[in-house]
Amino acid sequence: MQSRIDKLCEKMHDNEAVFISSYPNIFYYSGFTSEDAYLLISHSGKYIITDSRYTIQAREQAKGFEVIDIAKGFEKIFSRIDEKYIGFEESYMSVAENKRIRAKLKDGQDFVEMQNLINKPREIKDECEIKKIAEAEKIGDMAFEYVLGRIKEGVTEREIALDLEFFMKKQGATALSFDTISASGIRSAMPHGIATDKKIENGDFLTLDFGCVFEGYCSDMTRTVVVGKANDKQKEIYNTVLKAQTTAIDAIKAGMKCSEVDGVARKIITDAGYGENFGHSLGHSVGIEIHENPSFSPKNNAVVQNGNVITVEPGIYIDGFGGVRIEDLIVVQNGKAVNLTSSPKELIEI
Numbered sequence: 001m002q003s004r005i006d007k008l009c010e011k012m013h014d015n016e017a018v019f020i021s022s023y024p025n026i027f028y029y030s031g032f033t034s035e036d037a038y039l040l041i042s043h044s045g046k047y048i049i050t051d052s053r054y055t056i057q058a059r060e061q062a063k064g065f066e067v068i069d070i071a072k073g074f075e076k077i078f079s080r081i082d083e084k085y086i087g088f089e090e091s092y093m094s095v096a097e098n099k100r101i102r103a104k105l106k107d108g109q110d111f112v113e114m115q116n117l118i119n120k121p122r123e124i125k126d127e128c129e130i131k132k133i134a135e136a137e138k139i140g141d142m143a144f145e146y147v148l149g150r151i152k153e154g155v156t157e158r159e160i161a162l163d164l165e166f167f168m169k170k171q172g173a174t175a176l177s178f179d180t181i182s183a184s185g186i187r188s189a190m191p192h193g194i195a196t197d198k199k200i201e202n203g204d205f206l207t208l209d210f211g212c213v214f215e216g217y218c219s220d221m222t223r224t225v226v227v228g229k230a231n232d233k234q235k236e237i238y239n240t241v242l243k244a245q246t247t248a249i250d251a252i253k254a255g256m257k258c259s260e261v262d263g264v265a266r267k268i269i270t271d272a273g274y275g276e277n278f279g280h281s282l283g284h285s286v287g288i289e290i291h292e293n294p295s296f297s298p299k300n301n302a303v304v305q306n307g308n309v310i311t312v313e314p315g316i317y318i319d320g321f322g323g324v325r326i327e328d329l330i331v332v333q334n335g336k337a338v339n340l341t342s343s344p345k346e347l348i349e350i
Helices: 002-011 023-030 055-061 095-102 115-123 127-148 157-170 185-189 232-251 258-271
Strands: 016-020 037-041 046-050 066-069 085-088 110-113 181-184 205-210 212-214 221-226 283-285 292-296 309-312 315-318 322-325 328-333 336-339
Touching: 002 023, 002 037, 002 115, 016 023, 016 115, 023 037, 023 046, 023 115, 046 055, 055 066, 085 115, 095 110, 115 292, 127 157, 127 205, 127 212, 127 221, 127 309, 127 328, 157 181, 157 205, 181 185, 185 205, 185 315, 185 322, 205 322, 221 232, 221 322, 232 258, 232 309, 232 315, 232 322, 232 328, 232 336, 258 292, 292 309
Parallel strands: 016 085, 046 066, 085 110
Antiparallel strands: 016 037, 037 046, 181 205, 205 221, 283 292, 283 309, 309 328, 315 322, 328 336
C-alpha cells in the first residue's frame, strides 16, 4: 500500500493533500474493508477516520495510518496538516457531505476537485491485483462450465442466474461483481437483461453475463449459447460477434488508442450489416470496481498501457429476434493482450 501512496504523493504538489471518501479508493490506498471511513493523505502524514466499531479493524488493516475515532478527532482533522489545497473525489461526494467536510477546514485551506489524480493510479494494475482478478475470473470460468449442465428447456432465467451465483460463492467469491444477466429468447436483445421468471425455450439464445469478487477484485465474462439447434441467422450473428471479438483481442497492443481497438471490432460488425445493432462500447476496465478506466470506446483516445485490465465484449442485438455478446477479460502484458478468460467461445448448442 505504501508504494501506491508514494506514487500518489509524487503527483501532488507540495501544498496539496487528498481527502478520500469512496470505498474503492479507501481500499486501494489503505487495505481497509469498510465503507464507514475517510482517508486523509498528506506529504507528512496518513490518517484513517472511522467510528469506534471499526477502529481495531482499521489498526489491523490500514498499516502505517494513524487511526482517528470520528467522534473524538474529526472536528480538527485538517489542523493536523499544513497543506493549503485538500483534494476530494467530486463524483463520490454529495453536495451536503461536501459542505459538511468543507466546514472543518482551517483558515486558509481550500477543498478542490482531484478525483482524476486520485483515481489515475488504479488504471495500471500491479501483479498482486492481476492475480486476484485472474482468480476471480477463474471462478467465473468454473461457474460457466458448471451451469452448462443446468441449462435446459423449461428452466427459468432466474434459476440459471441463481445456479451461477451460488456456485461462485461456494468457490470462494465474497460477492457478485454486479447483478447477473440471464436473458433468453427475444430478451437476449437487451444488453442488460436482468434474470426473470421466463422459462427458457427450445431455439432460444441465452446470454449470461456474470462476475464475482475475490479478495476485493472483480471479474466479468459473457457467453451466449443456443438451447437446441441454432438456425442459420443465429449462426451468422454469433460468428460475426466471435470474429469481431477475437480479431480485436489479437489487435490489442500497448501504445494503441483505445478508440482504435474499439474500431477493429466495430468495423467487422458494421461490414456484416449490423453496425446499428452494436450500440455500446467494446469494453471497460475492471478492478476494485466493475467499471473503471480506461475503456475501449469510439471516443476514447487514451493510450493502451501495460497493466490495463479490460473487457472485450462486442455484441449484436436485434429487437424481436435476440442478441449475442461474447466477453473476455484481458490484461495487457509485454505490450499485448493476455486473456484471463478460458471458457470456450465456439457456438455451444445445448
